[in-house]
Amino acid sequence: MRYDLDDLRLFLHVVEEGSITAGARRMHLSLPSASARVRALEHHAGVTLLVRGRRGVRPTPAGTTLARHARDVLAQVARLDGAVASYCRRADAPVRLLAGGSAMHRLVPQALIAFLREHPDADVEVRESRTPQTLRTLADGAADLGVVIDDEAGDADIRTEPLGDDSIVVVGQAGGILAGRTTMSYREAAEHPMVGLDAGSSLRRWIERHLGPHAPAARHRTTVSDINVLVALAAAGVGLAVVPRRAADGDGRVEVCALQDPWARRRQLLAWGPGEPGAAVTALAAHLRVAASV
Template structure:
């Protein structure tokens, strides 16, 4: 009975209002945001609570806060509203000749090293499919795919995939980036522990490389002498060029950015420097036809 009642009475306007009340904190501000009369907004919320048979908000003098049941509904409401927005975007693209739409999340390493050529090849094969790519750290990729923000994700293999289906995408090699005249530049390979006497230029705190280097320093019984965080590999190369420290980056990123700046890179010998990047999806069987085409192409490039 509850399911049938929800189908009849749970409409998108009410869900949007429910989310707005949570975000604005009061019914008055939420009603103004959604251009609904306060009395009509109040009636919608009461009908929703009656249909569910539970209270969604704790009503206080200073505003409204979610009950535990309200927190549960908030998660599903946001997902439903996102899916409706996504559906509208994808259907709208058809009017411009687009025949499919794929949303992707990927970490910086994948975007810099591999995806430009891989997505170019996919686009040449399927010119009427549009791909929306967003960069996130590996943990953010996992969460985004779980939340339905993206159909596909690419992240570091040492990430907690939280039950997502994963397959190998690519492998890369981490190297120590330094000025050409650095004392370590004459070495053919380096153990990470041998670099810990130098200052470091690090990537942003949530990056897989940053977490790996800090973990390796702790294992060696030392502290990483981090001088500055930067948002990307190009910024790291410029900081190293300016003698702000040395850095850790993938080999291909060095070839793209560091070599042109006259910098030098030495391969690491540590096991963790040989990385795998993985492709993650919620359920391979539930992918749309165009998402499945991209998934199959990316899983076959190793």
């Protein structure tokens, strides 16, 4: 059987209103036209769908079943329309960029400054997002670019390319307990007072997921939402901090010590949404590559 979507919409309106007249009004149809459509739908289904009465109509058991499935079909059609429409964007639509907390520290701001200066007519929507959510959003066509972490990207069916190193290190006050050290395990770092990111941050959640349930219990003297503040606290000797290397490179206030744990070595990937990217998307991607190479 083949059902016309407008007939299904009309039937749902009739059932919801309890009246063919009211259902016709919602579909902007005349009463004779709506009645003919409902009768044709019953003929097509081969069963009576409505019980007519002086006070209106009500669905038969078959009509109730049809209405339930019609709602599902029309909801699926709406989702399909939305997914396809996400590929059709205005030329002046903002570029949509997603990135994790680590990339938001230096990489994204540096790329944004250069891009927005070079393209005064372009706009960018930026949102922090963890890698799994970023990949889903890109696959759905609801974002243009994403900065994701390699070990979480897996076999995602989207286009990616290497972007840069994003290894995790431990930092502490210059001349402090890390002086002269080049490597350290997280377990050893956790024996000292620490400062950390808020529990809801994407980087904190990533680290805790890789530490697993048997991670050493670290004493966090405080937690903050900003990586710059975290590094400043470590530089002041408040505690050790676990941060991306990029956050501490070139900062003479802190000692930087590589973490020996395998999970600490990670790379960022540039991920693309589906379809052919526009000029603005391509240009922003180029600026992200440059920022990652600095």
